[in-house]
Amino acid sequence: MLVTGNDILIPARAGKYAVGSFNTNNMEITQAIIHTAERLRSPVMVQMSEGAIKYGGQDLADIVIDLAQRASVPVALHLDHGSSYESALRAIKMGFTSVMIDASHHPFEENVHETRRVVEAAHAMGISVEAELGRLGGIEEHVVVDEKDAFLTDPEEAVQFVEQTGTDYLAIAIGTSHGAYKGKGRPFIDHARIKRISELLPIPLVAHGSSGVPAEIVQRFRDAGGEIGDAAGIADEDLQQAAQFGIAKVNVDTDLRLAMTTAVREVLQKTPKEFDPRKIFGPARDLMSQVIEHKLRVLGSVGKA
Numbered sequence: 001m002l003v004t005g006n007d008i009l010i011p012a013r014a015g016k017y018a019v020g021s022f023n024t025n026n027m028e029i030t031q032a033i034i035h036t037a038e039r040l041r042s043p044v045m046v047q048m049s050e051g052a053i054k055y056g057g058q059d060l061a062d063i064v065i066d067l068a069q070r071a072s073v074p075v076a077l078h079l080d081h082g083s084s085y086e087s088a089l090r091a092i093k094m095g096f097t098s099v100m101i102d103a104s105h106h107p108f109e110e111n112v113h114e115t116r117r118v119v120e121a122a123h124a125m126g127i128s129v130e131a132e133l134g135r136l137g138g139i140e141e142h143v144v145v146d147e148k149d150a151f152l153t154d155p156e157e158a159v160q161f162v163e164q165t166g167t168d169y170l171a172i173a174i175g176t177s178h179g180a181y182k183g184k185g186r187p188f189i190d191h192a193r194i195k196r197i198s199e200l201l202p203i204p205l206v207a208h209g210s211s212g213v214p215a216e217i218v219q220r221f222r223d224a225g226g227e228i229g230d231a232a233g234i235a236d237e238d239l240q241q242a243a244q245f246g247i248a249k250v251n252v253d254t255d256l257r258l259a260m261t262t263a264v265r266e267v268l269q270k271t272p273k274e275f276d277p278r279k280i281f282g283p284a285r286d287l288m289s290q291v292i293e294h295k296l297r298v299l300g301s302v303g304k305a
Ligand SMILES: O=C(COP(=O)(O)O)N(O)CCCCO
Pocket: 023, 049, 080, 081, 177, 178, 179, 180, 207, 208, 209, 210, 211, 212, 251, 252, 253, 254, 255
């Protein structure tokens, strides 16, 4: 069933598990997300960035909404990294049940102002809101303390931000970063900071940049002709620990991108005569389902629906 972000994330925070929020850009990715969640009896969030809306528009949103409505587990459709009030309202008009307003690159007061506007409008329509405070960025151990603080979310500031905006859930910067290169080896995740914020804030917390960038997929990607550098993702153990301390929504895009393109490259390389799209995108859907299954198990949401 199609539900709001709060319907999924409030129980997740209370139950000390996290829910995967996976980016989609087409039918096969959407099917892999929702069908895998159903098979594992797991709540799940499907998210579209503004780029995905540009690419697939209402057609793609309607695929998500229809699968979500028919799903046997709770599914929310979430706007990822909404860049403006207008973008958030457009998403709500398209049928999204959760919207992020990401004004984290603005000064605190402006972030508060932008976020509060979206919260007021979204709540008037029964839609949940995600906001962000702090700068996502891979933090290396060698980084000096004050530079770390310039990046990562300040717990006391987070309390002020939530009080002044009314956001339903909060994306925090705790050492994760977007993309396939999250640090040299295992990225440093500031668990003490997550714990502190979770002690001060009862609302669901959100971790962006949480793809694991599995080495096995990276190797298969290279073997099938893909070019990728020294890729590294978030360790499963770090996600499991974060879920114990308030992280309830975990964003994953890169892992699905890698899985889809690895599978497509392998089919094209192994069977050069193949030109049936179902034989090309079917295996991609299957490999994405495997990646999603692993993530749902790591986050602890299996069997929660
Ligand atoms: O936080 C994430 C996903 O992070 P990751 O790149 O670790 O999958 N997102 O918000 C998805 C869009 C950003 C580019 O991928």
